[in-house]
Amino acid sequence: MKVSFPYMGTTVIYKKLLELLGHEVIEPPEPTQRTIDLGVKYSPEFACFPLKVVLGSYIEALEIGAETLVTSGGHGPCRAGFYGETHKKILENMGYDVDIIVFDGYKRDIMGTIKKVLRVKNGKPWRTVWKAIKTVYAMAKALDGIEKRIGQMRAYEIHRGDCTKAWQKIKKSFDDVKTIEDVERIEKESHILLDEIALRDVPDSDRLRIGIVGEIYVVMEQSINLRIEETLGSLGAEVERSQYISEWIDFNLKPGASAKEHELYILKKGEKYIQEIIGGHAKQTVGHIVDYAERGFDGVVHLMPFACLPELVSQSIIPTISKDYNIPVITLPIDEQTGAANVLTRLEAFMDLIRNNKKTKTA
Amino acid sequence: MKIGIPRALLYYYYYPLWKTFFETLGCEVIISGKTTIDLLDKGIKASVSDICVPIKILNGHVLELLESDVDYIFLPRMMSIRKGEFFCPKFMGLPDMVRHSLPGAKDKILFPNISSLSDDISDDKLYYDMGQRLGVTDKNIKESLKEGRKVWNEFRRFSKEDYTALEAMDYVLEGKLPEKQVEDINITIGLMGYVYDVYDDLVSMGIVDRLRKMGVKVITFEMMDEVMLDRELDSMKKRLFWTFSNKLLAAGYKFLKDESIDGIIHVTAFGCGPDSLIGKLMEIDSEKLGKPFMTIRVDEHTGENHLQTRIEAFVDMIYRKKSKYIKEA
Ligand code: SF4
């Protein structure tokens, strides 16, 4: 069975998990304009943008031989359950014979989840499965730590592109992971690699910090969000995202209460503006904005996929939050027509605004 | 006390319940007027640009009520009316959105959390908190809901006799009996659409009446039995997450299979994500089964002529198909 998965964020993690379980993994290509075009072409017009891109990504994986697609519902709980079915129907209608295994929150459908696990488990003993999961989880944690560090460093690199290059290299080296010990070793090496990057010295008072919030797919997937982190870095801002994969695992998959603490804390912060979880990450979005404001960030970029139902609710409320907390927020809708040049112009203007704010504040 | 209820969204499904409930409580109920171009314009200005038309319309209605002298506006948070299913996120976040984006709305909105196991949402516990805010006792709430439930059940019963939600409302609230339908019915069309699309004059421009005038019998999802619709969806591995979208899809699947239905029209307002998925599924399946299917998507600019022409063409096509079939038989 040739297995593939949708492309999102640090895909090396999914790949590793399936590999450690002995599957033949077809790695989907990183989304390009072609992926997006394919997805848009075969998806319903008002489907949210991630649904379209994921469809495009599936088509490309099928083109290079994938037979089974494994996915988690995590692209946005509001539509997650139905994502798989819709994709399957569309793909079948296009003539692809394909199996899609969707993992949702296991609590909703315990038996179903067990059955799916057994299929993905691939006849391996449970010990192997457990080891694989532990290894991959450690890897997710390590990669997230590294990525966060890079998000801060990029603003100050002397040679433009050093950080991004290092990041590519690091992701590749994680490809060789087989055991937890490997993870630890490569993590150390990676940090050493980062230590070597030449940085400008910037006094604390001049540092600009921007938080990125929004729907998980567009926040995590750099090829879709016009490499927003790199762009902001090159404009001189440190960035922190509202979502990292290991946090997602903590909240959605890992049993036990302590793993969920951070997310619950953020949800609490959002309560004032969105009381209930309304699907997707809308409540987290408003919670993170409040959190960034309280932590003294200088601005927030809100990314929302075109036609994302819950984010339209948060978008409606954001002007009020921005006023209440006196923090600039810019909303960028992302779809196939979003042009890099246009986004750059808007971000430049946003950065000017933030710099001015900072000057008047400190003056 | 004056309670405003916007003539939008689930007004078309729950108004008989809510009106009776508030009036029995001793409140005066004010509903906003019919959707007009002017009202829609105001709604558009107050909304984020990419949001669906029905929400823009809702915003227009709320603004109208805010300008009047109502004490409160009733805008429940519709979470769930079925285990494991939810409302479209925009419904779930509606009170938040309105309170934090429409000026002057913040302290005026009454928004009980509606989470129930069936379409009947008259469980008193859901409304106790609101009762406290209004200064009425739990007992009051309970008794008023009992009245509301009676009227609402009657409304639903009447709907299922093939009357539109508007006719059923007129009947249970005003005692007005609907006009007799034309006798020589030749074809039957299944009409898929949310109540707030099908019955909003501005959105669907009286599509039901237009079809009836052409000698067409119209069936909508709310004329069908909830339990039957529910069973219809069991054939799907996964349901949609959103209850009313599920109802539409279930009705659609039923229409596809039902021999007595000659064609299906899906009315959708611009910008609806769930409808877009439903439309795609119907498109694929109707083609497989060879049943005529048409989508009418309405936005701010759709003209009446356009709508009329399209439904005429669709109905004509079905007539031709039918008479050919009869000749050949
Ligand atoms: S959260 Fe938004 S983008 Fe994600 S699945 Fe839901 S509608 Fe789509």
Ligand code: SF4
């Ligand atoms: S179901 Fe569609 S039309 Fe209704 S609120 Fe949601 S997006 Fe809007």
